[in-house]
Amino acid sequence: MTLLSISNVTKRFGAIQVLNGVNLEIEAGTVTGLVGDNGAGKSTLMKTITGIYAIDEGTITFNGQDVAGLAPGERRERGIEMIYQDLALAKQQDVASNIFLGREPKRRPLGFLPWIVDKTKMDAEARKMIDRLGARIPSVHRPVGLFSGGQQQTVAIARALTFNPKLVIMDEPTAALAVREVESVLNLIKQLKSEGIAVILISHRLNDVFEVTDRIVVLRQGRIEANLQTAQTQMREVVSHIVGAH
Amino acid sequence: MTPVPTTKAEQWRRLQFFFDSKLHIRLESLVVLIALCAAMAVLSPFFFSISNFLNIFLATSTIGVLAIGATVILSSNGLDLSLGSVMGFSGIVGAYLVVIAGLPWPFAIIGALAAGAFAGAINGFLITRTRMPAFIVTLGMLGIARGFALILAPNGGSIYGLPAPVVFLGQGRPLGIPTPVIILALTALIVHYMLAYSPFGRHTLAMGDSEAAARATGIPVERLRWKLYILSGFMAGLAGLLFMARVNAGDPTAGINYELTAITAAIIGGTSLFGGKGSILGTLVGALIMGVLQNGLNLLSVPSFWQQVAIGVVLILAVYIDQLQSAKEKKS
Numbered sequence: 001m002t003l004l005s006i007s008n009v010t011k012r013f014g015a016i017q018v019l020n021g022v023n024l025e026i027e028a029g030t031v032t033g034l035v036g037d038n039g040a041g042k043s044t045l046m047k048t049i050t051g052i053y054a055i056d057e058g059t060i061t062f063n064g065q066d067v068a069g070l071a072p073g074e075r076r077e078r079g080i081e082m083i084y085q086d087l088a089l090a091k092q093q094d095v096a097s098n099i100f101l102g103r104e105p106k107r108r109p110l111g112f113l114p115w116i117v118d119k120t121k122m123d124a125e126a127r128k129m130i131d132r133l134g135a136r137i138p139s140v141h142r143p144v145g146l147f148s149g150g151q152q153q154t155v156a157i158a159r160a161l162t163f164n165p166k167l168v169i170m171d172e173p174t175a176a177l178a179v180r181e182v183e184s185v186l187n188l189i190k191q192l193k194s195e196g197i198a199v200i201l202i203s204h205r206l207n208d209v210f211e212v213t214d215r216i217v218v219l220r221q222g223r224i225e226a227n228l229q230t231a232q233t234q235m236r237e238v239v240s241h242i243v244g245a246h
Numbered sequence: 247m248t249p250v251p252t253t254k255a256e257q258w259r260r261l262q263f264f265f266d267s268k269l270h271i272r273l274e275s276l277v278v279l280i281a282l283c284a285a286m287a288v289l290s291p292f293f294f295s296i297s298n299f300l301n302i303f304l305a306t307s308t309i310g311v312l313a314i315g316a317t318v319i320l321s322s323n324g325l326d327l328s329l330g331s332v333m334g335f336s337g338i339v340g341a342y343l344v345v346i347a348g349l350p351w352p353f354a355i356i357g358a359l360a361a362g363a364f365a366g367a368i369n370g371f372l373i374t375r376t377r378m379p380a381f382i383v384t385l386g387m388l389g390i391a392r393g394f395a396l397i398l399a400p401n402g403g404s405i406y407g408l409p410a411p412v413v414f415l416g417q418g419r420p421l422g423i424p425t426p427v428i429i430l431a432l433t434a435l436i437v438h439y440m441l442a443y444s445p446f447g448r449h450t451l452a453m454g455d456s457e458a459a460a461r462a463t464g465i466p467v468e469r470l471r472w473k474l475y476i477l478s479g480f481m482a483g484l485a486g487l488l489f490m491a492r493v494n495a496g497d498p499t500a501g502i503n504y505e506l507t508a509i510t511a512a513i514i515g516g517t518s519l520f521g522g523k524g525s526i527l528g529t530l531v532g533a534l535i536m537g538v539l540q541n542g543l544n545l546l547s548v549p550s551f552w553q554q555v556a557i558g559v560v561l562i563l564a565v566y567i568d569q570l571q572s573a574k575e576k577k578s
Contacts, residue, residue: 073464088462090455092522101452102463104445116443
C-alpha cells in the first residue's frame, strides 16, 4: 500500500531551485534510504513532507489524503514524524516537556479552572517511553541540555514515537553517535519496520543504509537520480549515482 | 530510593532545584531579598512595619506589572523596549477619553487597556510579518507611543481631573491594602498560572528556548509570538492605568526608562535574557529586591543617585551569579 506519494514537487529559495520536480512513493512498513551529495536537496525534501517548508508546485498525499496545504502540527496529527539532524530540542526544558512538546496531556484543576499541562501524567508517560527504548536517562525532570549527545538523541526519538506515527523521517540520526549507539539506532529502525511503520533514513553512511533499508533513493541536484532495490544493488552503483557518473 | 544528600553543596543544589521546579522562584534571589530586608531592618528602625511594607509594595506595583510583560516576552526570546512609552501613551488615552472627550469613567479603564494592547498588537504584527528584529520594532514603538502621548496631551502637559472611581484604582485602600497592590497580585497570579502551567506558557518557554523545536513540533510560532506582544502591551496599558490613577492625572512623560527597570526586575528574578527560562513569581521577587533597596536607601537618606548605582550593581551581580552557576553545571 502506498503511504506517501510525492509528485512533481518543486521548491525554490529565491533564485535557487532546490527541488526540481521530485517524484517519490513510499510503501507502508518499508525502510527507504535517501542519499545524495551535500546540497542535493535531501533535508529540504523532507521538510516539505513535514510541512516546515511549503512547496511551490506539485502534490503530496499521505494515506490517500492531500497534505500539501497542512501545517506541521496537522501533519504530525496524521502520523508524519521527523527526527532532525540538530534534534530540534528545547535544551532548557526537561525531558518530559520535550517529548510531549506541542501535544501535552491536559487537565482542569478543581474541574473549572483553565486547562493546564498534566505534568504527573506527562512525566510517567515519558518515563515509560524512555524505558521502552531501553535508554539510560536518570531523570525526566532534568533539562535536556545537561545530557549527553546519545541521550539527547533518545529524547528526540521518543518524541517522534510517542504518538503512534505511520512514517518516521530520520535526518542523519547516526552522524554524532558512538558505535554502540549507532547499533541501537539501526536496531530501532528494524523494530519500527516490523511494527509496520515506514521509515525514511537520510544518511551519508552507506554501510548503515545498506544494512537496514529496502530501497535506496538517490537525490541529485533536486531530482530523483535513481530509485534502487537495496537487495539488487551495490555500494559502487549507489556512489556513481550520487556523483552523477552513472 | 534517593540517597541522602551528604554535602552542604548537594543539599543546597537540591533546595535550589526544589524552589526552581516547584515554586518557580530562584533561591538565590529569595535569599538576597531576605538578607536585604534583614540588613535594612537592622539599619533603620522604620523599615520593619506593615505600613512600610505596604509602601514598598505600592511603589513596586507599576514596575511589577510592566515586569510581568517583560518576563513573558523575554521568556519567548523576544524583547519589548516600548513598555515604558506604551505605559505613558495608555495613561494619556484613558485620561483623554474621560476628561477631554467627556466619555463616562469606565472608558478611562477600557481606553488605557485597549491602547496598550493595540500598541502591542502592532509590535507583534511587525515582528511576525516583516521579520524585523524585535529590538528595532519596539525601539520604533518607544518613540511612536511617546510621541503620540505628547501629541494627545494638551500642550504636552498632564491631563487632570479624573473621575473618583478611576482614582480609587490608584489611591483606594480596600481592607487597608492599596488597590494597585491588589491588582498587581491578581495579575501576577493569573499570568503566573498561564506561564508556568498552561500549554500556552510551556510553548512560550519552548519557543524561547529553541524556535526550531517549537516549529518542528507544530507549535504555531508566529501566532504565539503575536499573542505575547499583545499581552505585553496589555500589561503596559494596565501599568499606565495604575500610574494615572495613583497620581490622579494623565502624564505624557509617565514611564520614561521604565522598560529598562522592568527588564532589570525580570532578570534579577531569574528570567533569561536569551529565552527559555522565566517565571512571574521570580520576577516579583526581583521587583521587590529593587523596591526594598530603594525604600531602605530612602529611609537611610541615601541620595537617589546612589540608588541608581546600587540597582545597577545588583543587576550585574545577579547575572554574574547565574553565569557562575551554569558554568558549574556544565562541568559536572
